[in-house]
Each structure stands twice: as C-alpha cells, then as structure tokens.
Amino acid sequence: MTDWITTPLRADMLRGAVDVERTGLGLLPHRLPARARAQNTDAQLAMAESQPSGVRLVFRTRASAVELDTVPTKRVYVGAPPRPDGLYDLVVDGRLVAQGSVTGGHTLTVDMTAGTFEHTPGTPGSLRFSGLPDSMKDVEIWLPHNETTELVALRTNAPVEAARASGRPVWLHHGSSISHGSDAASPTTTWPALAAALGGAELVNMGFGGGALLDPFTARAMRDAPADLISVKIGINVVNGDLMRMRAFGPAVHGFLDTLREGHPTAPLLVVSPLLCPIHEDTPGPCAPDTERLATGQVRFMATGDPAATAHGKLTLATIRTELARIVAQRRADDPNLHHLDGLGLYGEADHAELPLPDALHPDAATHRRIGERFATRVFGPGGAFAPAGSGR
Known part of the structure; x- marks a missing residue:
C-alpha cells in the first residue's frame, strides 16, 4: 500500500496562469485577472479564459507515484459527436513521459446554433502517474488546454519541494x-x-x-x-x-x-x-x-x-x-x-x-x-x- 503525502496546493506551484482563484474545493487557474473577468459579459470568453492552456503544476520530488484530484468541466456540444476527455501531460526533467485524463466533473452543454451555455455541477475525479524514477526530478503536470480544471489535491509517495526558477525568458x-x-x-x-x-x-x-x-x-x-x-x-x-x-x-x-x-x-x-x-x-x-x-x-x-x-x-x-x-x-x-x-x-x-x-x-x-x-x-x-x-x- 502506498504511503501518500498530501501537499497543500498553492498558487505559486502553477506556471502559465495569470490569476488563481481559491474556490471551496481548491484552486481554479485563470488566464485573465479578476478585474478583466468582471468587465467581460461574454460566456464564450469566460469559458475560454478558464481553460488552462499552457498552465502547468510544477514541483520537485523523488516520488515514483503522483496523484492529482481535480474537477474538470466537460463540454457537450448539442448535435455534435462527444468530445474526448481532456489530456494531462506529465513532463519529467523536460521530457514528456506519460498522459492521462480525469473522468466525471462538471458538464457545460453548449448549443452553437442558439448560442446558449448550460452548466451542470459534478464531482471530483483522480489521475495517477506511477513508475517514475526514484530520484530527484523536476515535474510538470500540464493541465488540459481545452478543459476548465479546478485543482483539489496533490498526493505523492515522497515529499514535494518548490520548483526551481527556469531562467528562461x-x-x-x-x-x-x-x-x-x-x-x-x-x-x-x-x-x-x-x-x-x-x-x-x-x-x-x-x-x-x-x-x-x-x-x-x-x-x-x-x-x-x-x-x-x-x-x-x-x-x-x-x-x-x-x-x-x-x-x-x-x-x-x-x-x-x-x-x-x-x-x-x-x-x-x-x-x-x-x-x-x-x-x-x-x-x-x-x-x-x-x-x-x-x-x-x-x-x-x-x-x-x-x-x-x-x-x-x-x-x-x-x-x-x-x-x-x-x-x-x-x-x-x-x-x-x-x-x-x-x-x-x-x-x-x-x-x-x-x-x-x-x-x-x-x-x-x-x-x-x-x-x-x-x-x-x-x-x-x-x-x-x-x-x-x-x-x-
């Protein structure tokens, strides 16, 4: 049985987000700040800016297993084929090593012809990556670029440290x-x-x-x-x-x-x-x-x-x-x-x-x-x- 360590999620563990909202369950990354969101009245833009394209959870650890609980928002387009679940990309020391998805979550039903959006609440789901090398490494979990993602909990089987500054522009x-x-x-x-x-x-x-x-x-x-x-x-x-x-x-x-x-x-x-x-x-x-x-x-x-x-x-x-x-x-x-x-x-x-x-x-x-x-x-x-x-x- 894995001995899990739960690390409290913090806004500074996210890169690529312009703002991070603390919700009743966890952290919701945004790509527009609160002031801009307050001035927007368009449902399409509100949906798009909350989808975390380019946003990644970053940390250092020796853990060989990582679990992440999230609440995704799945989109359903009226009359269109079902969309696949959003993908999470696991990048270790700069190399893509695994991918996964989270099922469940909220549902956003979009009628492109009528221009309407209907939100149905759901529950959190979990994602696990295992078999990682038992050595200190830089870990990035890239969130689904097309799926609004609320981060609930991070668990690992070894302690987590803050990520180092990348030094990149x-x-x-x-x-x-x-x-x-x-x-x-x-x-x-x-x-x-x-x-x-x-x-x-x-x-x-x-x-x-x-x-x-x-x-x-x-x-x-x-x-x-x-x-x-x-x-x-x-x-x-x-x-x-x-x-x-x-x-x-x-x-x-x-x-x-x-x-x-x-x-x-x-x-x-x-x-x-x-x-x-x-x-x-x-x-x-x-x-x-x-x-x-x-x-x-x-x-x-x-x-x-x-x-x-x-x-x-x-x-x-x-x-x-x-x-x-x-x-x-x-x-x-x-x-x-x-x-x-x-x-x-x-x-x-x-x-x-x-x-x-x-x-x-x-x-x-x-x-x-x-x-x-x-x-x-x-x-x-x-x-x-x-x-x-x-x-x-």
Missing part, C-alpha cells in the same frame, strides 16, 4: 482558438507550447477561443503581466465575429499596442497576421456552424458575409493582413522593437493543400506541430524577433 502570447490550442493533440503540443519548448521560453498563453477581439481589458492584463517577449496574433476572430469595421479596426490595433507599451516599453513585440483560412480570405463574417453538416454529426463552419461588403468596411483576412502590415511599418519609426510576421508564412496555400482545416476553421494536430516549428525557427531563430541579443536580431 517569459513569452506572453495572445491569439485566437488556434493559439488556445483547438484540435491540438495535447497541452504540450499546441503550437505555442511547441514553439516555446523549441525556443527555450517560459510560455504564458493568453490565446482565447473566439476571444481575440482587441478587448481593452485583455490589453491591460498583458500590460500588467511580467513578460520578456510579447506576441499578438490578430485577425480571425475580428472577421468571424463580425464585430468591427475597418474604421474601428485600425485605431483599436493602435490602442491595443499603445497599452502593451505602457507596461513593456522596450520588450520585443511581435504582431502576427492571420493564418490562411479560405472561407474568410475574401468573405467577411459572421462565421456560423454549417447546420446541414451538424445534423449529420459533423462540425464544420461557414462564412455568411457578402464579399461586396468590404467596400463598406467589412473585414476579411486579406484586408486585415494589409492593414496590420501598414500599422507596424508606421509604428516602427518610433518603436524599433516592434516586429511583424505574415501568418501565411506559418500556414499558407501549400500547407492547406496538404493539411486542410478539418472543420474549415481550425488546424489539426499535425498542423499545430508545423506552425509551432515554423514559429520557433522564424521568431526565436537567428534574425528573428525573439532571437537572443547578439545573435543577429
């Missing part, structure tokens, strides 16, 4: 569901997690599914968060949400960047334009589920806007790319640490021919890996925006 990234990790294989294989590992950075992922909309409270949260490197990937949600016209878009981008610079005046700041998404290249939003496909159990999206409306300021990915390039070029005269990356260089037409978007909107696991590897090469590599000083940046 903190990379703060903001983007859409693709940055959040939609359809990635696991939390360590979202494209930002892969790029951070390859680039030697400590990731704080503020990619929110459906929520990259230039919200001022997100800009202020990023302004106030510690960061050495910053990137913002802008475009797809602005188009598929159809919440903005060109007249408002340019000033909103300037305002977002101005706010970031208030807190990080000289940090390398990278603006990434949209990846290829054929349905929205020249057709504005809004984006909507394809109800005919949904009736057959397939999830697929479609653009419902009128291409002719771009003459009146409606936004497409093509027009946004042009405007972002113009804004960055204009600002660089006074901000040499501001950089631009065309998203088509991360995923473009040739990539789409080989690796099409399964639901017409989100990349699959193989595409996440390709995007992450390309980002690491182009941004963290020699001559890139995040290349170390003295390496040709």
Whole structure:
C-alpha cells in the first residue's frame, strides 16, 4: 500500500496562469485577472479564459507515484459527436513521459446554433502517474488546454519541494482558438507550447477561443503581466465575429499596442497576421456552424458575409493582413522593437493543400506541430524577433 503525502496546493506551484482563484474545493487557474473577468459579459470568453492552456503544476520530488484530484468541466456540444476527455501531460526533467485524463466533473452543454451555455455541477475525479524514477526530478503536470480544471489535491509517495526558477525568458502570447490550442493533440503540443519548448521560453498563453477581439481589458492584463517577449496574433476572430469595421479596426490595433507599451516599453513585440483560412480570405463574417453538416454529426463552419461588403468596411483576412502590415511599418519609426510576421508564412496555400482545416476553421494536430516549428525557427531563430541579443536580431 502506498504511503501518500498530501501537499497543500498553492498558487505559486502553477506556471502559465495569470490569476488563481481559491474556490471551496481548491484552486481554479485563470488566464485573465479578476478585474478583466468582471468587465467581460461574454460566456464564450469566460469559458475560454478558464481553460488552462499552457498552465502547468510544477514541483520537485523523488516520488515514483503522483496523484492529482481535480474537477474538470466537460463540454457537450448539442448535435455534435462527444468530445474526448481532456489530456494531462506529465513532463519529467523536460521530457514528456506519460498522459492521462480525469473522468466525471462538471458538464457545460453548449448549443452553437442558439448560442446558449448550460452548466451542470459534478464531482471530483483522480489521475495517477506511477513508475517514475526514484530520484530527484523536476515535474510538470500540464493541465488540459481545452478543459476548465479546478485543482483539489496533490498526493505523492515522497515529499514535494518548490520548483526551481527556469531562467528562461517569459513569452506572453495572445491569439485566437488556434493559439488556445483547438484540435491540438495535447497541452504540450499546441503550437505555442511547441514553439516555446523549441525556443527555450517560459510560455504564458493568453490565446482565447473566439476571444481575440482587441478587448481593452485583455490589453491591460498583458500590460500588467511580467513578460520578456510579447506576441499578438490578430485577425480571425475580428472577421468571424463580425464585430468591427475597418474604421474601428485600425485605431483599436493602435490602442491595443499603445497599452502593451505602457507596461513593456522596450520588450520585443511581435504582431502576427492571420493564418490562411479560405472561407474568410475574401468573405467577411459572421462565421456560423454549417447546420446541414451538424445534423449529420459533423462540425464544420461557414462564412455568411457578402464579399461586396468590404467596400463598406467589412473585414476579411486579406484586408486585415494589409492593414496590420501598414500599422507596424508606421509604428516602427518610433518603436524599433516592434516586429511583424505574415501568418501565411506559418500556414499558407501549400500547407492547406496538404493539411486542410478539418472543420474549415481550425488546424489539426499535425498542423499545430508545423506552425509551432515554423514559429520557433522564424521568431526565436537567428534574425528573428525573439532571437537572443547578439545573435543577429
């Protein structure tokens, strides 16, 4: 019988979280601070920011067995196939060694057609990793990137120590569901997690599914968060949400960047334009589920806007790319640490021919890996925006 040691969970044991809420059961990591959450009224963003993409529980121990109790929130989409349980990635001394899931928990029923969310409470579940080497090691448990996770208890068969500082630069990234990790294989294989590992950075992922909309409270949260490197990937949600016209878009981008610079005046700041998404290249939003496909159990999206409306300021990915390039070029005269990356260089037409978007909107696991590897090469590599000083940046 294993003699378990229970270690009280503390906020400082979590990396990648912007805020940690103490609940009646334990700790709930957030990727927006409380003040920003109070200013948000959108259920989609509330769900997305509570899903701990990039958040990991870190500690040192000699334990050969680790148990974690959590309360996950499982999503059920009306009319769509059941979603798999979220994955936890166990990383030991920088290497992925095991994966697991927690069953049970709360249920969030989402009706994409009606735009409704219904929450049904549940109970905690447990996850166990065993057979680990009986030696002192750095342990990271990456929480499911797409499953809200309340941490309840940590048990090990040897004492736990605080994790050592990584010494790596903190990379703060903001983007859409693709940055959040939609359809990635696991939390360590979202494209930002892969790029951070390859680039030697400590990731704080503020990619929110459906929520990259230039919200001022997100800009202020990023302004106030510690960061050495910053990137913002802008475009797809602005188009598929159809919440903005060109007249408002340019000033909103300037305002977002101005706010970031208030807190990080000289940090390398990278603006990434949209990846290829054929349905929205020249057709504005809004984006909507394809109800005919949904009736057959397939999830697929479609653009419902009128291409002719771009003459009146409606936004497409093509027009946004042009405007972002113009804004960055204009600002660089006074901000040499501001950089631009065309998203088509991360995923473009040739990539789409080989690796099409399964639901017409989100990349699959193989595409996440390709995007992450390309980002690491182009941004963290020699001559890139995040290349170390003295390496040709």
